[in-house]
Amino acid sequence: MRIQRNIILVAMSALLIATGCDKVKDFGDTNVNPNGTAVPSTAALLTNVLSGLGGLAAQTRPGLYAQQFSETQYTEVSLYALPQLEFDGTMAGGLMDLQNIINSNTDPSTKDNAAKFGANANQIAIARIMKAYIFWTITDRWGDIPYFEALQGAADLSPKYDTQEAIYKDLINELKAANAQFQPAGAKVQGDIIYGGDVAKWRKFANSLRMLIALRTSKVYPGPNEFAAVEFKDAFQDPNGYIAANADNFTIRYPGAVAAFSNPWWALYNGRTDYAESKVMTDLMAALSDPRQAAFGSSTVGFPYGLTRDQAVAFGTSYATILAANKRDRSSPLVVLGASDVLLAIAEAAHRGWVTANIASLYQNGIAENWAEWGVTGNLGTYMTNSAVALTGAPADLQKIQLQQYISFYPDGLQAWANWRRTGVPGLTPTPNAINSSKQIPRRYTYGPNEYNLNSESLNEALARLTGGDTPDSRVWWDK
Amino acid sequence: MGLELRFLKSRLGISATYYHANTTNAPVTVQINGATGFTSSLVNAGKIAQKGFDLQLNGTPLKSKDLTYTINATFSRILDNKVVELAPGIDQIAVSGGANFTGITTPLVVHQVGEQWGMLIGGGKKYIDGVPVVDASGNFVKEENKKFGSVLPDYTGGVQNSLSYKGFTLNVNIDFQHGGKFFSLSDMWGSYSGLLARTATINDKGNPIRNAVADGGGVRVIGFTENKTPVDLYVDAQTYFHSMVSANVYDDFVYDLTFIKMREVSLGYKLPLHRFGNISRHIQNASISLVARNPWLIYATTRDFDPSEISNTYGENGQFPGTRSFGFNLRLGF
Numbered sequence: 001m002r003i004q005r006n007i008i009l010v011a012m013s014a015l016l017i018a019t020g021c022d023k024v025k026d027f028g029d030t031n032v033n034p035n036g037t038a039v040p041s042t043a044a045l046l047t048n049v050l051s052g053l054g055g056l057a058a059q060t061r062p063g064l065y066a067q068q069f070s071e072t073q074y075t076e077v078s079l080y081a082l083p084q085l086e087f088d089g090t091m092a093g094g095l096m097d098l099q100n101i102i103n104s105n106t107d108p109s110t111k112d113n114a115a116k117f118g119a120n121a122n123q124i125a126i127a128r129i130m131k132a133y134i135f136w137t138i139t140d141r142w143g144d145i146p147y148f149e150a151l152q153g154a155a156d157l158s159p160k161y162d163t164q165e166a167i168y169k170d171l172i173n174e175l176k177a178a179n180a181q182f183q184p185a186g187a188k189v190q191g192d193i194i195y196g197g198d199v200a201k202w203r204k205f206a207n208s209l210r211m212l213i214a215l216r217t218s219k220v221y222p223g224p225n226e227f228a229a230v231e232f233k234d235a236f237q238d239p240n241g242y243i244a245a246n247a248d249n250f251t252i253r254y255p256g257a258v259a260a261f262s263n264p265w266w267a268l269y270n271g272r273t274d275y276a277e278s279k280v281m282t283d284l285m286a287a288l289s290d291p292r293q294a295a296f297g298s299s300t301v302g303f304p305y306g307l308t309r310d311q312a313v314a315f316g317t318s319y320a321t322i323l324a325a326n327k328r329d330r331s332s333p334l335v336v337l338g339a340s341d342v343l344l345a346i347a348e349a350a351h352r353g354w355v356t357a358n359i360a361s362l363y364q365n366g367i368a369e370n371w372a373e374w375g376v377t378g379n380l381g382t383y384m385t386n387s388a389v390a391l392t393g394a395p396a397d398l399q400k401i402q403l404q405q406y407i408s409f410y411p412d413g414l415q416a417w418a419n420w421r422r423t424g425v426p427g428l429t430p431t432p433n434a435i436n437s438s439k440q441i442p443r444r445y446t447y448g449p450n451e452y453n454l455n456s457e458s459l460n461e462a463l464a465r466l467t468g469g470d471t472p473d474s475r476v477w478w479d480k
Numbered sequence: 481m482g483l484e485l486r487f488l489k490s491r492l493g494i495s496a497t498y499y500h501a502n503t504t505n506a507p508v509t510v511q512i513n514g515a516t517g518f519t520s521s522l523v524n525a526g527k528i529a530q531k532g533f534d535l536q537l538n539g540t541p542l543k544s545k546d547l548t549y550t551i552n553a554t555f556s557r558i559l560d561n562k563v564v565e566l567a568p569g570i571d572q573i574a575v576s577g578g579a580n581f582t583g584i585t586t587p588l589v590v591h592q593v594g595e596q597w598g599m600l601i602g603g604g605k606k607y608i609d610g611v612p613v614v615d616a617s618g619n620f621v622k623e624e625n626k627k628f629g630s631v632l633p634d635y636t637g638g639v640q641n642s643l644s645y646k647g648f649t650l651n652v653n654i655d656f657q658h659g660g661k662f663f664s665l666s667d668m669w670g671s672y673s674g675l676l677a678r679t680a681t682i683n684d685k686g687n688p689i690r691n692a693v694a695d696g697g698g699v700r701v702i703g704f705t706e707n708k709t710p711v712d713l714y715v716d717a718q719t720y721f722h723s724m725v726s727a728n729v730y731d732d733f734v735y736d737l738t739f740i741k742m743r744e745v746s747l748g749y750k751l752p753l754h755r756f757g758n759i760s761r762h763i764q765n766a767s768i769s770l771v772a773r774n775p776w777l778i779y780a781t782t783r784d785f786d787p788s789e790i791s792n793t794y795g796e797n798g799q800f801p802g803t804r805s806f807g808f809n810l811r812l813g814f
């Protein structure tokens with residue numbers, strides 16, 4: 001009796017579950033968030049990207065590889081621990097903000113709203129220039145990365161990795177196209193904390209960027225009629241000009257009162273002192289009797305590079321910090337691209353025969369502008385007579401120009417490391433305490449786990465063409 | 481599908497449930513590659529096929545006027561918990577993971593199509609023919625995304641015993657669990673910094689591993705290099721543990737969630753109020769009891785961290801150890 005009743009109960013409940021509920025399809029407006037905005041303020045997006053550039057222009061890791069900095073306590077990076085790092089944060093962050101600016105100003109349903117913050121074309125042009133800069137810093141670190149298929153959201157969940165060659169060529173094209181797109185008469189772009197919407201200055205920046213990008217490929221295209229020389233010359237001769245004086249520098253001016261928007265070097269030393277100016281750098285500056293050392297470090301005592309932890313702790317606490325204290329104040333400006341970087345690049349291009357220009361005056365002006373950028377006074381004439389500085393017309397002039405580039409990039413570690421990879425100047429000795437298997441200075445970062453886990457097919461395609469595999473010793477395309 | 485049976489005038493009861501369930505289209509936040517411009521996507525995803533059974537046994541083996549002993553035991557086993565499919569185009573979702581540090585990416589829990597729910601993956605020792613792969617200096621070579629196993633235990637259960645004699649009642653609750661994996665961050669950093677006992681053991685020569693290799697110390701490493709050259713040498717203890725962590729090789733810090741633990745012991749006494757005169761007019765019943773919680777971890781696969789106290793899916797991320805507490809209760813009924 002009981003068993004029968006149980007069977008009936010079981011059968012009835014089974015029936016109920018089987019008929020169940022139909023799939024619910026219409027959720028009405030349940031999924032619409034009344035508190036979330038779907039329409040971005042493109043001015044705010046632009047400010048966000050520009051104010052965050054310190055993360056790219058003030059990096060310690062590549063500065064350690066270029067031996068401009070040293071670690072003072074935990075020395076793993078200096079000893080070449082595996083640089084397995086992610087770029088997806090930058091892509092989903094600043095780059096997507098820029099893509100949103102472009103999309104908002106292009107999409108017919110949103111462009112009129114976006115025009116409140118400046119002429120559509122001007123906003124798009126600035127966003128394209130900034131995209132080019134940021135992608136440039138990423139590909140210089142990792143090599144092949146997703147580029148053409150990136151930033152498309154759900155439309156392309158596994159973007160293909162493009163070759164660095166293709167990326168470099170498109171960066172240059174983007175910079176050209178952006179310059180052509182500007183409407184000087186159009187409404188000024190709001191949210192531009194660098195140039196205040198000044199189209200002329202943006203065009204100079206874009207041309208300057210084009211020159212540096214082209215020069216970076218000098219190992220692949222050394223000749224005066226090859227791709228790099230042609231593009232360099234085109235940018236150099238562009239009527240819109242380039243950054244030739246500090247007044248046009250791409251500088252981030254931090255407000256200083258708000259902790260979130262402070263000079264990144266100030267933030268680095270806010271609480272801990274894990275980094276120092278390296279002895280390699282201070283020795284170099286001493287050998288040249290370079291007055292910039294007063295700005296580059298808080299003293300002339302450089303911290304030896306690449307010590308083990310025990311040796312580092314034993315060295316003590318008396319060493320030069322990266323930048324003198326008054327140069328890494330909360331509100332100290334950060335120069336992302338300066339006149340000295342550009343002038344010295346043109347000097348090198350002239351030396352290579354890519355353009356016709358007065359090498360000696362470009363060289364001297366480049367150094368002078370850098371001195372002025374740091375507010376350093378000294379006798380430039382005496383400095384120029386130093387045998388390691390003076391240009392003599394010999395082929396060794398090239399290395400002297402490149403040495404000044406290395407100094408001019410300080411403390412932008414990424415540019416210093418990239419330039420060292422390109423030129424071999426200055427000659428750097430890997431630390432004897434290296435913990436990596438090759439014991440050599442890393443030439444690239446390796447791909448992070450998010451690439452292996454979330455985009456493995458595309459990654460494997462890229463790895464198949466990477467000679468040496470995903471190691472820090474493999475060379476990126478321009479670093480042959 | 482369930483069954484409940486009672487025998488012997490309810491002195492023995494068995495309840496058993498077998499389930500076979502398919503969970504489909506749950507709203508899931510799926511991690512996507514950041515190169516798309518976004519790091520996650522909210523989708524209705526997946527199909528997970530679960531099979532398992534639960535058993536419950538309760539009985540009263542002893543029952544007399546003064547002495548009663550009841551026992552209540554539960555046992556749950558997952559037979560299969562497979563991720564059949566996820567969102568289209570996605571064959572893995574990262575669920576959770578612990579803290580990462582520069583150059584150190586700790587294991588995380590993922591749902592991978594074709595694997596059990598909640599697979600713990602991370603860097604691990606690479607093996608050739610069952611022998612670990614090392615480089616010429618004895619440092620382990622990492623295998624990317626090694627599957628350590630599901631974070632869900634194979635079976636869990638507990639036994640609650642209750643013994644009462646006259647006014648006294650003794651309760652002893654024991655929990656047990658077998659299988660499942662967890663990663664211990666404390667173990668990783670403890671080994672790196674030389675805080676744990678494993679960094680100060682004796683090697684096979686009888687010498688402390690912290691002695692210099694030249695003095696007969698060091699950790700013995702036996703393995704193959706990538707091209708199958710045998711390697712058999714002693715590595716300085718600090719270098720051994722440091723290189724394991726820097727190389728992101730986590731096998732030694734991943735443990736089973738297997739444990740047997742006494743969760744609670746309590747001894748109570750029901751006060752015979754009728755003996756205290758008129759109090760029983762105001763208070764119906766009163767009992768006092770002494771309670772000990774988490775008194776004894778009877779068995780665990782590692783003594784470095786209590787597997788029964790793990791509070792994250794992937795393991796322990798610098799978690800405080802559990803506590804043992806002693807107290808007493810006074811219960812009054814009005």
